[in-house]
Amino acid sequence: MQTDGTLRIGKAPQSVRWAVQGSPVLRRAGKNVIKETITRDRLGDDIWQRKAIRTAVGITAVGQLVLVTTVDAVSLNQLGEIMDELGCLDALNGDGGGSTYLWPNDQGAGRLLGSAICVKLKGANEMGKLVAICDGHGMETPGKRTPVFSDGSVMKENEFNRSVAAKLDTHLRRCGFRTLLVASTDVDTPLQARTDAANKAKADLYISIHANAAGEAWGSACGIETFHYPTSAASKRAAEILHRHLIAGTQLPNRGVKTADFHVLRETNMPSVLVEAGFMTNQDEARLLMSESYRSECAEELARGICELFGVAFKREEPAASPGTVVVRGKTVESKQIDGVTYVPLRTFGEVIGLSVSWNVRTNRTIVK
Numbered sequence: 001m002q003t004d005g006t007l008r009i010g011k012a013p014q015s016v017r018w019a020v021q022g023s024p025v026l027r028r029a030g031k032n033v034i035k036e037t038i039t040r041d042r043l044g045d046d047i048w049q050r051k052a053i054r055t056a057v058g059i060t061a062v063g064q065l066v067l068v069t070t071v072d073a074v075s076l077n078q079l080g081e082i083m084d085e086l087g088c089l090d091a092l093n094g095d096g097g098g099s100t101y102l103w104p105n106d107q108g109a110g111r112l113l114g115s116a117i118c119v120k121l122k123g124a125n126e127m128g129k130l131v132a133i134c135d136g137h138g139m140e141t142p143g144k145r146t147p148v149f150s151d152g153s154v155m156k157e158n159e160f161n162r163s164v165a166a167k168l169d170t171h172l173r174r175c176g177f178r179t180l181l182v183a184s185t186d187v188d189t190p191l192q193a194r195t196d197a198a199n200k201a202k203a204d205l206y207i208s209i210h211a212n213a214a215g216e217a218w219g220s221a222c223g224i225e226t227f228h229y230p231t232s233a234a235s236k237r238a239a240e241i242l243h244r245h246l247i248a249g250t251q252l253p254n255r256g257v258k259t260a261d262f263h264v265l266r267e268t269n270m271p272s273v274l275v276e277a278g279f280m281t282n283q284d285e286a287r288l289l290m291s292e293s294y295r296s297e298c299a300e301e302l303a304r305g306i307c308e309l310f311g312v313a314f315k316r317e318e319p320a321a322s323p324g325t326v327v328v329r330g331k332t333v334e335s336k337q338i339d340g341v342t343y344v345p346l347r348t349f350g351e352v353i354g355l356s357v358s359w360n361v362r363t364n365r366t367i368v369k
Contacts (some may be wrong), residue, residue, distance in 0.1 A: 022056075022057070022092040022093050022094045023037065023092075023093065024037035024038050024040075024076065024093055025037040025090075025091070025092055025093075026056060026058075026076065026079060026080040026083055026091040026092060026093055027058070027080055027083055027084065027088060027089065027090055027091040028089075028090055029089060029090065030089045032077075032080050032084075034076050034077060034080055038076075050075065050076075051073040051074055051075050051078075052073050052074070053069070053070050053071070053072070053073055053074075054069075054070050054073075054074055054076075054079050054093060054094065055067075055068065055069050055070075055093075055094035056068045056079055056082070056083055056091055056092060056093050056094060057091065057092050057094065058083045058086065058088030058089075058090060058091035058092070059088060059089060059090045059091070060086070060087045060088055060089065061087060061089050062313065066083070066086050066087075066088055066091075068082060068083065068086070070082070076093060079093060085360060128176040128177045128178050128312075129177055129178070129204040129205065129310050129312075130177070130178045130179070130180060130201060130202070130203045130204050130205075131172055131177050131178070131179050131180070131203065131204065131205045131206075131207065131306060132179075132180045132182050132194075132197070132198035132201065132203035132205065132206040132207070132268075132270075133165045133168055133169055133172075133179055133180065133181050133182065133207055133209070134165070134182050134183060134194050134198075134206065134207065134208040134209065134264060135158060135161040135162045135164075135165040135181075135183055135209055136157060136158060136161035136208060136209055136210040136211075137157055137158050137161065137188055137210075138158060138183070138186060138187050138188025138189065139156055139158045139159070139162070139186040139187075139188075140156075140186070140188065141157070141158065141188045143216070144156065144157040144158065144213075145157060145280065146280040146281070146286045146289075147216065147217055147218050147280075147281060149283075149286075155280065155286060155289060155290050157210065157211045157213075157280060158186070159290075160211045160277070160289045160290070160295060161209045161210060161211065162186075163292075163295045164209050164277070164295050164298050164299045164302070165181065165209055167295060167296055167299030167300075168207075168209070168299040168302050168303055169181060170299075170317075171299060171300060171302075171303035171314075171317075172303055172306060174315050174317065175303065175307055175312055175313070175314055175315050176312060177306070177310075177312070180197065180198065180201050180203055182194040182195075182197045182198055182206075191263040191264060191267075192263070192267070194264060195263065195264055195267040195268050198268055198269075198270065199267075199268065199269045199270075202269075202270075203268075203270050204270055204271075204310070205238060205270055205271050205272070205273070205306065205309070205310075206264065206268045206270055206271070206272040206273070207242070207272075207273050207274075207275070207302065207306070208262075208264045208272070208273070208274040208275070209275055209277065209298075209302075210274060210275065210276050210277065211276065211277060211278055211279070211280045211289050212225070212276035212277075212278060212279045212280065212281075213279060213280050213281045214279060214281050214282075215281060216281070217281065218281055218282070218283055219279075219281050219282065220282065221279050221281060221282060222252070222253050222278075222279055222282045222284070222285055223252050223253030223254060223255040223278070223279070224243070224246050224247060224250065224252050224253070224254065224255060224275070224276065224277055224278060225243075225255035225256055225257075225258055225275075225276050226239045226240075226242060226243035226246070226256075226257050226258070226273060226274070226275045226276070227239065227257075227258050227259065227260040227262060227265060227273070227274040227275075227276075228257070228258075228259060228260075228265060228271075228272065228273055228274075229259065229260070229261070229262075229265040229266055229272060230259040230260075230261070232265075232271065232272070234271040235265065235271040235272050235273060236257070237271070237309070238271045238272075238273050238309050239257050239273045240257050241305045241308050241309050242273055242275065242301075242302055242305035242306070242309070243256075243257050243275070243305075244305070245301040245302065245304050245305035245308070246275065246277065246298065246301045246302065246305070248301070249297050249298075249300065249301035249304075250277075250278075250294070250297055250298065250301065252278060252285070252288075255276075260274070262274055275302070277289070277298050278294075319338045319339060320338070321336040321337065321338045321343075322336065322337045322338075323335075323336060323337075324336065324337050324342065326342065326344055328344075328349060328352045328353065329352055329353060331352050333345075333348055333349065333352065334348075346366060346368070350368055355368055355369060356368070356369045357369075
């Protein structure tokens with residue numbers, strides 16, 4: 001693993017902490033390169049067809065490290081196919097000796113590495129990115145509410161902002177981010193205090209969540225718009241990504257990505273974005289802003305956008321499951337019930353009724369025979 005967090009196969013620099021020796025390289029950039037590296041390393045033609053119980057390491061397209069030990073004796077070509085099926089773009093055959101080197105403690109004394117997968121221990125400076133979440137206004141901020149509905153009710157803007165902020169906080173922490181709620185109470189925290197908190201914590205992103213308004217009476221203005229500071233290219237990129245996700249998920253009218261000289265955009269030392277997720281002064285959108293489903297949608301789309309911005313996989317919330325059993329041809333099989341639906345492991349079910357079930361990782365398909 002390199003200092004930027006990426007994994008690679010190749011010469012092992014002195015800066016790595018841990019490395020696996022091996023040869024030949026099985027796959028590079030999605031292609032079989034076994035013969036090429038056998039020739040390079042002068043391993044001899046007989047190694048090509050020789051079968052043995054082997055080990056291999058590989059890297060998937062999303063940067064996951066895959067370690068493999070075969071149960072049966074396989075050829076190098078068969079090992080390469082296994083790594084391909086496991087989704088590895090790059091893969092390396094273990095050399096059988098299990099050689100490992102620790103740097104910088106022993107400086108790799110013994111011999112130089114020809115090909116290696118290098119892994120660097122995760123340090124405190126590589127923790128999840130820190131996202132500062134701002135819920136716009138306080139609960140009692142004057143004027144920040146919908147016009148009065150026919151039943152006499154109103155929605156305060158912070159009811160929406162605060163709900164989305166809390167849901168976004170949950171999504172981001174599940175995805176490995178650290179979060180900072182810069183206004184954690186119902187009080188209208190001063191803008192300077194909000195940006196100071198984010199700057200002091202050295203946040204990697206600042207997001208301010210709002211509901212829009214056009215005057216004080218009901219009107220026709222509608223849609224979503226997202227703001228960034230005019231001279232910040234990083235903020236513009238963040239705004240464009242988050243806005244795209246919001247529009248795709250909510251299907252509200254697209255008012256575009258715009259620039260503004262708002263305090264939270266100007267006084268922050270990190271990329272900063274302010275989203276206006278619908279108009280409180282539009283009756284249809286105001287009802288959306290009041291609904292839990294819309295608030296949840298906004299939070300999830302913002303989380304997905306932030307994940308894309310930082311190259312992190314979005315992890316969906318796992319639905320609650322209760323254990324159960326089903327009886328298949330007289331045999332009891334464990335199952336799970338989720339939202340009223342019973343799920344049984346396909347492989348187990350197939351074996352009970354005499355079918356063979358396998359999964360091809362490369363094509364992401366389950367094969368039942």
